Amino acid sequence: MTGRSLDPVRRARLVLSRIGEPGDPRLTGLVSELGPLAVLDSLRSQPEQVDLREALADRLAAADPEADLRRAARAGIRFVTPEDDEWPDGLVDLAHAPVLHERGGSPVGLWVRGRLRLDEAVAGAVAVVGSRSATTYGADAAAEIGSVLGDRRRPVVSGAAFGIDQAAHRGALAARGITVAVLACGADRAYPSAHAALLDYIADVGLVISEAAPGCSPTRVRFLARNRIIAALGAGTVVVEAATRSGALNTAQWAAGMSRVLMGVPGPVTSAQSEGVHRLIRSRDGLLVTSGRDVLEAVGSAGEHLVSQDGLPSRPRDRLGFEHRVVLEAVPRRSAATSRSIARAAGLAPARVTTILEDLSRGGFVERSRDRWRQVASVLGG
Amino acid sequence: MTGRSLDPVRRARLVLSRIGEPGDPRLTGLVSELGPLAVLDSLRSQPEQVDLREALADRLAAADPEADLRRAARAGIRFVTPEDDEWPDGLVDLAHAPVLHERGGSPVGLWVRGRLRLDEAVAGAVAVVGSRSATTYGADAAAEIGSVLGDRRRPVVSGAAFGIDQAAHRGALAARGITVAVLACGADRAYPSAHAALLDYIADVGLVISEAAPGCSPTRVRFLARNRIIAALGAGTVVVEAATRSGALNTAQWAAGMSRVLMGVPGPVTSAQSEGVHRLIRSRDGLLVTSGRDVLEAVGSAGEHLVSQDGLPSRPRDRLGFEHRVVLEAVPRRSAATSRSIARAAGLAPARVTTILEDLSRGGFVERSRDRWRQVASVLGG
Numbered sequence: 001m002t003g004r005s006l007d008p009v010r011r012a013r014l015v016l017s018r019i020g021e022p023g024d025p026r027l028t029g030l031v032s033e034l035g036p037l038a039v040l041d042s043l044r045s046q047p048e049q050v051d052l053r054e055a056l057a058d059r060l061a062a063a064d065p066e067a068d069l070r071r072a073a074r075a076g077i078r079f080v081t082p083e084d085d086e087w088p089d090g091l092v093d094l095a096h097a098p099v100l101h102e103r104g105g106s107p108v109g110l111w112v113r114g115r116l117r118l119d120e121a122v123a124g125a126v127a128v129v130g131s132r133s134a135t136t137y138g139a140d141a142a143a144e145i146g147s148v149l150g151d152r153r154r155p156v157v158s159g160a161a162f163g164i165d166q167a168a169h170r171g172a173l174a175a176r177g178i179t180v181a182v183l184a185c186g187a188d189r190a191y192p193s194a195h196a197a198l199l200d201y202i203a204d205v206g207l208v209i210s211e212a213a214p215g216c217s218p219t220r221v222r223f224l225a226r227n228r229i230i231a232a233l234g235a236g237t238v239v240v241e242a243a244t245r246s247g248a249l250n251t252a253q254w255a256a257g258m259s260r261v262l263m264g265v266p267g268p269v270t271s272a273q274s275e276g277v278h279r280l281i282r283s284r285d286g287l288l289v290t291s292g293r294d295v296l297e298a299v300g301s302a303g304e305h306l307v308s309q310d311g312l313p314s315r316p317r318d319r320l321g322f323e324h325r326v327v328l329e330a331v332p333r334r335s336a337a338t339s340r341s342i343a344r345a346a347g348l349a350p351a352r353v354t355t356i357l358e359d360l361s362r363g364g365f366v367e368r369s370r371d372r373w374r375q376v377a378s379v380l381g382g
Numbered sequence: 383m384t385g386r387s388l389d390p391v392r393r394a395r396l397v398l399s400r401i402g403e404p405g406d407p408r409l410t411g412l413v414s415e416l417g418p419l420a421v422l423d424s425l426r427s428q429p430e431q432v433d434l435r436e437a438l439a440d441r442l443a444a445a446d447p448e449a450d451l452r453r454a455a456r457a458g459i460r461f462v463t464p465e466d467d468e469w470p471d472g473l474v475d476l477a478h479a480p481v482l483h484e485r486g487g488s489p490v491g492l493w494v495r496g497r498l499r500l501d502e503a504v505a506g507a508v509a510v511v512g513s514r515s516a517t518t519y520g521a522d523a524a525a526e527i528g529s530v531l532g533d534r535r536r537p538v539v540s541g542a543a544f545g546i547d548q549a550a551h552r553g554a555l556a557a558r559g560i561t562v563a564v565l566a567c568g569a570d571r572a573y574p575s576a577h578a579a580l581l582d583y584i585a586d587v588g589l590v591i592s593e594a595a596p597g598c599s600p601t602r603v604r605f606l607a608r609n610r611i612i613a614a615l616g617a618g619t620v621v622v623e624a625a626t627r628s629g630a631l632n633t634a635q636w637a638a639g640m641s642r643v644l645m646g647v648p649g650p651v652t653s654a655q656s657e658g659v660h661r662l663i664r665s666r667d668g669l670l671v672t673s674g675r676d677v678l679e680a681v682g683s684a685g686e687h688l689v690s691q692d693g694l695p696s697r698p699r700d701r702l703g704f705e706h707r708v709v710l711e712a713v714p715r716r717s718a719a720t721s722r723s724i725a726r727a728a729g730l731a732p733a734r735v736t737t738i739l740e741d742l743s744r745g746g747f748v749e750r751s752r753d754r755w756r757q758v759a760s761v762l763g764g
Binding site for chain 1: 656
């Protein structure tokens with residue numbers, strides 16, 4: 001954690017995390033395209049980045065990543081980047097999702113408070129979001145869903161706000177499940193302050209994470225950027241109550257944009273807090289769910305589409321998702337290749353490819369020999 | 383109305399209406415296939431109808447259609463058949479809908495109490511159905527929908543039962559709209575008896591109709607048969623509240639089977655009376671609606687798909703529904719043909735073809751010269 005031992009890519013991401021606004025699509029787009037080192041370099045020198053550079057000049061001059069890391073560590077917070085093993089697969093989709101309200105792209109890094117590995121803490125997670133001014137009806141529904149998910153070891157991701165968010169977190173905690181709070185302010189801050197104890201508890205048994213650097217206050221753009229992280233971390237997003245202009249509908253838009261399972265809990269047609277949810281279901285963007293059980297049914301169990309009951313692929317290749325097919329195509333049949341070379345051939349992030357190779361291995365499509373992978377000759381001649 | 387003046391087809395339908403159970407698919411199927419005269423004849427003589435004949439023998443011996451008509455007339459009830467001008471188009475679809483719970487097919491006739499023409503009373507109608515043991519929440523929602531439909535001159539079709547049905551009828555009546563009650567017992571009877579005054583009022587300003595002959599009591603199979611008439615008469619069906627085993631879901635099945643717009647009003651997930659509706663929406667069979675306004679939007683206005691704002695077809699032929707295209711193909715381009723010969727060529731019921739020809743005429747596709755129709759040369763070369 002000293003200046004000398006800090007990896008240059010990680011250091012560049014730390015600087016970018018401190019100086020950029022969360023989800024600024026100019027910055028996240030450049031980082032995805034050129035990598036953090038080149039972006040930082042171009043911000044310092046290239047005339048074509050003059051607009052962005054001028055906007056960030058003061059922050060850039062003041063950035064001190066080593067000090068940031070030290071301060072964060074004192075608050076129990078670490079910085080996790082796409083180069084780390086624990087970077088969750090779900091975030092990869094953000095690089096390709098459309099920009100909403102001038103926010104978008106893959107975060108340059110996430111600040112994480114808590115002991116769990118980030119990828120493990122969100123494995124099979126479901127996002128549960130909704131109105132701050134929830135009714136007791138909505139809060140009860142959110143708590144029931146949180147508790148059923150927690151009971152089935154499916155992490156609950158939410159935003160720690162009043163109302164639905166709080167009820168969902170508490171439902172998961174009551175069932176001794178894992179829950180992850182994604183904040184719009186720094187992970188060292190408690191917003192809302194009334195939830196300081198709740199956030200401490202979540203950090204203790206789950207995780208509190210933020211794209212914003214420690215010390216940052218929550219602003220409107222940071223809420224909008226935060227919503228995309230919540231949607232990306234969930235296999236699905238449930239909207240429990242939302243008036244027609246609720247921020248929860250922004251999270252829903254993100255979920256739909258990334259082809260996540262989007263769900264809504266109906267309520268009385270006389271309740272303004274259910275109006276936004278009813279629109280979501282009425283437009284057929286959202287699936288109606290009435291309980292945690294419905295939610296479980298809608299999101300399915302992770303990986304179950306890959307392998308049939310008896311452990312053999314029931315319909316090889318046809319049943320694979322797009323990324324899995326791309327990776328499988330990139331695995332040699334006769335020779336064997338490292339995951340890094342397969343990732344190059346597939347044009348996907350190495351960490352993601354490693355996970356997919358393990359999925360494919362469980363499905364009987366590929367096999368590993370030491371650090372190399374090859375395709376398994378199909379019994380069906382595929 | 384005397385024995386001498388009674389048309390033989392109408393007489394045969396009267397007998398079949400008296401002796402058969404409503405929606406007995408053996409009987410309705412035969413009538414569609416062979417016509418009422420041949421069916422009655424085969425019931426009297428053909429050995430292959432032995433099962434049906436034996437089942438109906440006693441009733442057949444006792445049938446007295448002339449007396450039936452006289453008795454009905456004294457109760458203000460007339461018998462309407464597919465040969466009558468006022469037979470509604472919507473009922474035609476029943477001949478092709480799947481059989482449900484051993485009920486199905488086009489009714490051999492309908493007993494109608496009230497002064498309005500049947501086809502006019504159900505033009506653009508919407509069926510509003512639901513639980514007998516409705517909550518005040520559900521009854522309020524049904525009344526609001528009934529009232530908005532009534533206000534917009536869209537008839538409300540329902541079953542005059544306690545709960546949702548009653549609220550829907552009353553909503554329409556309060557808005558001085560037309561409402562039609564379809565009964566499982568004879569149209570001369572009041573079921574439930576507590577609704578005798580309501581039924582009198584409906585017969586006064588709308589219609590009370592039944593497939594069952596006057597005097598018949600309501601039985602389980604007659605309710606199941608009745609539900610298909612409600613669904614067929616509506617351009618769409620709204621289910622307001624329904625527990626998971628509610629009869630309203632049977633009506634919903636009929637509506638879906640005839641490609642009607644199927645709608646459901648959500649409610650609290652904690653209410654058993656909304657459970658069936660939530661399943662309907664969750665399965666994507668039903669569209670979520672929250673108000674009469676949503677219902678109007680979902681069913682659209684009759685014929686609006688045919689003609690664009692300026693009165694010219696915006697996309698000739700492509701925008702026509704299946705039946706309209708079939709009829710249009712059957713209309714000659716150079717010569718002209720009667721609607722009866724067009725109906726033969728199209729393989730559709732004459733009454734339906736007449737309506738479709740009028741639609742097509744308004745859309746500028748065909749023109750009438752005295753009693754013959756020809757295609758209009760398209761300005762787009764179609």
